[in-house]
Amino acid sequence: MTTLRVLTASRDFRGWAATRADAVVHSVFDRSINLSSDGRLWTLATRDVPAAPATAVLDLDDAHSLGLVPGDGFDLARLGDVEAVWEPVRPTGPANPHTVATVSALSAHLRPTTTGFDRAAQIRIDWLTADFRRAIATHDVPAAEAAAAGLLGLGPGLTPSGDDYLAGYALASRHFGKPDAAELIGRVVAAHAAERTNEISRCMLEHAVAGIAAHPLHHLLVTLTGDDRTAAEAAARDVIVIGHHSGHDLVSGVLAALEPTEGSR
Amino acid sequence: MTATTRIKKNTYIDSVSLMSISTKANALDGVQQAFCAMGTPMNKEVLEGLGLVNDEIAAATPGDLMLIALTDDGVDAETTMDAIEQLLIRKPRSEDEAESTYRTIAQAAAGRKDTNLAVISVNGAFAVNQAHAALDAGLNVMMFSDNVSVDDELALKRKAHDAGLLMMGPDCGTAIINGVGLCFANNVRRGRIGIVGASGTGSQELSVRIHGFTGGVSQLIGTGGRDLSEEIGGIMMLDGIAALEADPGTDVIVVVSKPPAQSVAEKVLDALGACSKPTVACFLGASPELLDRAAAKGVQGFNRTKPAAIAAVEASGVDTSQLNLHSLNWPLIEEVRAKLTDEQRYIRGIFCGGTLCDEAMFLAMEDFGDVYSNLRAGEFHLGADDASKAHTFLDFGSDEYTNGKPHPMIDPSNRIQRFLTEVADPEVGVIVLDFELGYGANPDPVGVMLPALKEAKAKALEAGRHLEILAYVQGTELDPQGFDEQVSKLTEAGVTWASSSTNTGLLAREFVKKDNN
Numbered sequence: 118m119t120t121l122r123v124l125t126a127s128r129d130f131r132g133w134a135a136t137r138a139d140a141v142v143h144s145v146f147d148r149s150i151n152l153s154s155d156g157r158l159w160t161l162a163t164r165d166v167p168a169a170p171a172t173a174v175l176d177l178d179d180a181h182s183l184g185l186v187p188g189d190g191f192d193l194a195r196l197g198d199v200e201a202v203w204e205p206v207r208p209t210g211p212a213n214p215h216t217v218a219t220v221s222a223l224s225a226h227l228r229p230t231t232t233g234f235d236r237a238a239q240i241r242i243d244w245l246t247a248d249f250r251r252a253i254a255t256h257d258v259p260a261a262e263a264a265a266a267g268l269l270g271l272g273p274g275l276t277p278s279g280d281d282y283l284a285g286y287a288l289a290s291r292h293f294g295k296p297d298a299a300e301l302i303g304r305v306v307a308a309h310a311a312e313r314t315n316e317i318s319r320c321m322l323e324h325a326v327a328g329i330a331a332h333p334l335h336h337l338l339v340t341l342t343g344d345d346r347t348a349a350e351a352a353a354r355d356v357i358v359i360g361h362h363s364g365h366d367l368v369s370g371v372l373a374a375l376e377p378t379e380g381s382r
Numbered sequence: 383m384t385a386t387t388r389i390k391k392n393t394y395i396d397s398v399s400l401m402s403i404s405t406k407a408n409a410l411d412g413v414q415q416a417f418c419a420m421g422t423p424m425n426k427e428v429l430e431g432l433g434l435v436n437d438e439i440a441a442a443t444p445g446d447l448m449l450i451a452l453t454d455d456g457v458d459a460e461t462t463m464d465a466i467e468q469l470l471i472r473k474p475r476s477e478d479e480a481e482s483t484y485r486t487i488a489q490a491a492a493g494r495k496d497t498n499l500a501v502i503s504v505n506g507a508f509a510v511n512q513a514h515a516a517l518d519a520g521l522n523v524m525m526f527s528d529n530v531s532v533d534d535e536l537a538l539k540r541k542a543h544d545a546g547l548l549m550m551g552p553d554c555g556t557a558i559i560n561g562v563g564l565c566f567a568n569n570v571r572r573g574r575i576g577i578v579g580a581s582g583t584g585s586q587e588l589s590v591r592i593h594g595f596t597g598g599v600s601q602l603i604g605t606g607g608r609d610l611s612e613e614i615g616g617i618m619m620l621d622g623i624a625a626l627e628a629d630p631g632t633d634v635i636v637v638v639s640k641p642p643a644q645s646v647a648e649k650v651l652d653a654l655g656a657c658s659k660p661t662v663a664c665f666l667g668a669s670p671e672l673l674d675r676a677a678a679k680g681v682q683g684f685n686r687t688k689p690a691a692i693a694a695v696e697a698s699g700v701d702t703s704q705l706n707l708h709s710l711n712w713p714l715i716e717e718v719r720a721k722l723t724d725e726q727r728y729i730r731g732i733f734c735g736g737t738l739c740d741e742a743m744f745l746a747m748e749d750f751g752d753v754y755s756n757l758r759a760g761e762f763h764l765g766a767d768d769a770s771k772a773h774t775f776l777d778f779g780s781d782e783y784t785n786g787k788p789h790p791m792i793d794p795s796n797r798i799q800r801f802l803t804e805v806a807d808p809e810v811g812v813i814v815l816d817f818e819l820g821y822g823a824n825p826d827p828v829g830v831m832l833p834a835l836k837e838a839k840a841k842a843l844e845a846g847r848h849l850e851i852l853a854y855v856q857g858t859e860l861d862p863q864g865f866d867e868q869v870s871k872l873t874e875a876g877v878t879w880a881s882s883s884t885n886t887g888l889l890a891r892e893f894v895k896k897d898n899n
Contacts, residue, residue: 165488181472238425238428241428272424275395277425312444315394315420354508
């Protein structure tokens with residue numbers, strides 16, 4: 118049995134892999150394999166995938182080369198020692214409004230092309246995100262929870278657009294002094310995600326509520342605190358290229374969370 | 383219309399693949415619309431709003447993938463859905479060494495150590511990162527993408543210059559490197575004349591004219607349209623000149639563009655003048671003063687492509703005295719003049735190629751004061767929605783006409799529409815059209831316009847007037863579209879065709895001249 122070299126892993130992945138013998142393959146993609154264990158998903162990724170929570174980056178080009186299909190068992194003893202532990206970078210100051218504005222302009226310009234279903238879903242997404250932002254700004258918790266629940270599972274993509282938006286919003290809220298908004302999204306996810314969206318997206322949301330996401334998102338948050346707009350644009354592009362709509366939706370959520378609201382804490 | 387549904391239980395496909403599947407499904411014959419989405423409650427509500435929910439969709443769970451196809455009546459819906467399902471099946475990587483798929487440019491460069499050039503055509507905002515990655519991996523770059531900022535272009539070209547690499551672009555559509563045509567390029571004879579071009583169709587024109595006058599092209603290096611601006615300073619043009627000076631396969635160096643910014647013109651002419659090889663500068667629309675400055679530095683300067691090509695071919699050792707240099711057909715000019723009424727005094731040029739439009743326009747401007755164009759600024763500028771005025775030259779390849787739509791070389795619909803509008807104007811004496819052959823171009827550029835050409839001739843006849851349509855087919859007999867076949871189609875439709883871009887402009891302006899101008 119060939120040992121798989123683990124280039125980096127998140128701290129939680131390393132802890133989990135040390136205490137488990139095996140897991141079941143949940144899903145297989147070109148650049149990653151999700152393993153299911155005790156209701157959570159853990160990801161094995163190829164070397165060109167950025168570090169992320171619950172993820173080990175292996176010295177592999179193609180995830181399919183492992184020959185795994187959903188339902189297979191995976192022996193965790195195949196994983197070598199973790200060579201480097203990934204710690205997400207975190208912003209240490211407030212967001213710079215001028216830098217945020219620059220990234221907003223870029224994001225609007227790069228809205229992905231859409232199909233007929235996407236356009237129909239987008240109408241609802243626009244309406245619900247507007248409701249959500251208004252409810253957050255006016256501290257209307259029930260309205261915010263209803264809008265967030267409406268966004269769960271809504272839109273195109275493996276991680277639906279609404280989920281990505283909420284994830285971006287929760288992540289930015291957690292890091293920029295708005296824990297209430299992150300907690301609110303967390304409550305909605307805990308109450309509704311199981312029946313409203315798929316496991317992969319639910320796990321992504323749970324991590325975001327806890328303030329952790331893939332490395333490009335953390336890098337974006339850090340650049341948003343500075344005044345290097347070129348670096349912020351480049352960081353935003355690195356997020357926007359995630360998935361097809363996902364990156365754009367994540368950035369939209371981040372930017373929405375950084376809109377000024379009275380009394381936010 | 384029939385709606386067909388398939389639910390794939392517990393099927394997870396990444397978003398990029400989902401979008402690709404959706405796009406391909408929508409392109410299948412008989413498919414009006416195809417949707418791929420996860421079976422979440424909210425997505426089902428969206429489908430309910432579209433009237434597409436059935437029992438299968440209602441029973442789908444968030445981990446299921448919903449496939450819905452709306453097909454034309456008479457189409458076998460189940461077979462179509464089978465075809466869509468086939469799109470979900472991942473195909474194994476190709477065993478063919480010539481074709482491999484990599485996720486990143488860095489991986490590609492590492493995996494294929496014999497590659498040395500990346501062609502980038504993604505959205506401009508992403509193209510910059512990819513170009514940096516390519517240069518960092520030691521690859522030369524050709525960037526077809528536009529909408530790249532000046533700062534980004536400057537950073538890329540400085541990086542390439544420092545690394546001794548080519549950074550062709552952004553907005554570079556034409557190159558021929560070591561005999562391989564890239565993006566839009568013609569099949570021309572290999573030879574000893576190297577071209578550095580800041581104009582796509584201008585570079586193509588020089589290459590086909592050189593071929594036509596029995597010369598050959600060693601390399602054609604594109605710089606992108608903005609290279610000779612003050613801000614960029616001609617970095618790639620100068621590096622291209624240096625590369626051709628050092629190239630043992632090049633004996634003559636030709637550059638082509640619109641006139642550079644003044645400071646850049648000096649640098650380019652200095653660089654050409656310092657070359658040990660014969661040099662030719664073709665600056666379309668150049669003033670006599672600029673051409674004199676070229677001559678003073680020992681550079682043959684021209685503001686028309688045909689004489690520039692002839693000079694290059696002669697410098698490479700070809701005896702042009704025995705060649706047909708296609709001088710202007712004066713009997714034809716007299717014949718057309720006689721057919722046009724006094725009212726028919728204007729040229730309307732509706733071009734795909736920007737430089738071809740420029741050349742014809744500049745030639746008209748030599749003799750006429752009332753020349754309008756989307757390429758001109760100030761009082762002679764025409765916007766995309768403006769009607770033509772007097773002599774009008776329009777470049778349908780410009781951003782204001784393409785605006786997210788395919789380039790007219792690929793999809794001529796916009797150009798055909800404008801053409802038919804001009805046909806109806808009784809003041810129009812000649813309509814000028816260009817048709818580009820070669821790699822990347824429409825497989826039958828004349829053919830797709832033929833119905834419109836015939837309609838135009840018929841309408842003019844009905845109105846009791848002669849309509850002169852003057853066409854230029856840019857290509858060689860080696861191009862895949864069949865040069866002779868394209869020209870025959872024009873002749874059969876009663877369209878006059880010119881032998882070069884320069885002659886197109888000269889003929890057009892001569893056709894419409896009256897005794898009083």
